Amino acid sequence: MAAMTSSARPLLNRRLAEFGTTIFAEMSALATATGSINLGQGFPDQDGPAEIREAAVRALREGHGNQYPPGPGVPELRTAIAAHQERRYGLAFDPDREVLVTAGATEAIAAALLALVEPGDEVVALEPYYDSYAACVAMAGGTRVPVTLRPDTEAGGFRLDLDELRAAVTDRTRLLLINTPHNPTGTVLTREELTAIAELAVERDLLVITDEVYEHLTFGDAAHIPLATLPGMRERTVTIGSAGKTFSFTGWKVGWVTASPELVTAVRSAKQFLTYVSAGPFQYAVAEALALPDTYFDAFRADMSLKRDLLADGLAAAGFEVFRPAGTYFVTTDIRPLGESDGFAFCRALPERAGVVAIPNAVFYDHRDAGAPFVRFAFCKQVPVLEEAVARLKKLTA
Structure with missing residues (x-):
């Protein structure tokens, strides 16, 4: 049976025409394909309590x-x-x-x-x-x-x-x-x-x-x-x-x-x-x-703060300009000190260059030029994973 199509009208609702596969799916697939450490999508790599x-x-x-x-x-x-x-x-x-x-x-x-x-x-x-x-x-x-x-x-x-x-x-x-x-x-x-x-x-x-x-x-x-x-x-x-x-x-x-x-x-x-x-x-x-006691929330925040500092310090040592976050579990960086300016190209090449996956911030902007040099890394990972990621990122300035 022939597929039902119309040359006059696309299948996808025009309100969604600008939205394709999310950058998270693309970069997570790239992490899997290259065996890279995935610091792109914001999910923890261990369960909660x-x-x-x-x-x-x-x-x-x-x-x-x-x-x-x-x-x-x-x-x-x-x-x-x-x-x-x-x-x-x-x-x-x-x-x-x-x-x-x-x-x-x-x-x-x-x-x-x-x-x-x-x-x-x-x-x-x-x-x-x-x-x-x-x-x-x-x-x-x-x-x-x-x-x-x-x-x-x-x-x-x-x-x-x-x-x-x-x-x-x-x-x-x-x-x-x-x-x-x-x-x-x-x-x-x-x-x-x-x-x-x-x-x-x-x-x-x-x-x-x-x-x-x-x-x-x-x-x-x-x-x-x-x-x-x-x-x-x-x-x-x-x-x-x-x-x-x-x-x-x-x-x-x-x-x-x-x-x-x-x-x-x-x-x-x-x-x-x-x-x-x-x-x-x-x-x-x-x-x-x-209903968990305040001690849980305090310990959770302290743990993430340590991980934030571990990754932020490592990114700075690797040559990024780092915007140390006041909240969330993401670090935004500027790649221009590395001689780069295109976050999409940088993130797509990073798995081969350093074995790490990140997300280009430009995908979160209407004004793509304003976000072009910024790249996001997630630190909601186990400490050994972050330490390995930091070690790999040093290749960028080696």
Whole structure:
């Protein structure tokens, strides 16, 4: 039977025409093909707490979640999420009306954008951004408006230009899409920056989606401040969290939304036609994980801080300019001191040159030239793996 095709119209929805195979799939395949150390995709190479893994096993054996869980998420997890938000940040949420469990943060982002954005709406997002942001805005029919975080050599990181953010908002702007701690740059927005964002949102009557999946990964003096804690933001903010990054079980795909009843209802209306429900037994395990004592979170942060320094110091010794992150588990580097300027070409050649895989930051930009010389490395790996990667990268200056 001949394939059904039309010469007049491509098969792929035109809203997705600019999106092909993700860079993560390409670079992970390259890592496998070359036997390289994969510091590209951001997933840990060891499991999280054994007692949480065993909690998932126990749930499976006891028949908790083996059938469809409730659409909003199992009550135990919704209660644990609400308790976590109140204990950590003083944010009180009704677990029955203001918490929604999703198939990871990626589904939460998709459901929120599909629910809240209509064709013609503008979405202002901090650039560079997690790649699903652009695809989800496109699927919703919105127009993305990037505001670029720019390197600050003196501060050793990336900074948000608040004047540029204000100028990006027009009468067509529906919402702001904020990510802090920020992937890929490692920026953690300050209270001053968040206050300015909040004031802008209130002044222009904007909704805000805030991706806070790295909330427990801040280093040094940096501190995560949820946008919803600021004046006027509780009722207009959709806050997204995730178990994957905090507990190192990224394959479980357990995320969540906390927001006002009206916003949660809107997001749930879209989410129910995506996965409907997911990760039943894992939801029970994540409920136990969120109740772990502060010592777990402190140790997790300390461990990642040591790994950050190990990789950042090694990258600097290999000739990169390093922007030491204040949060997340990624290091952004500038390859120009190595005599390079094209991050795509550099990353595609790096496995053969040094046996290491990284990600070109340009893939996270609309303004590709602004991201061209930057390359991201993940440090959520075991110490011996990072030590070997650092040793291999020395070949670049040998």
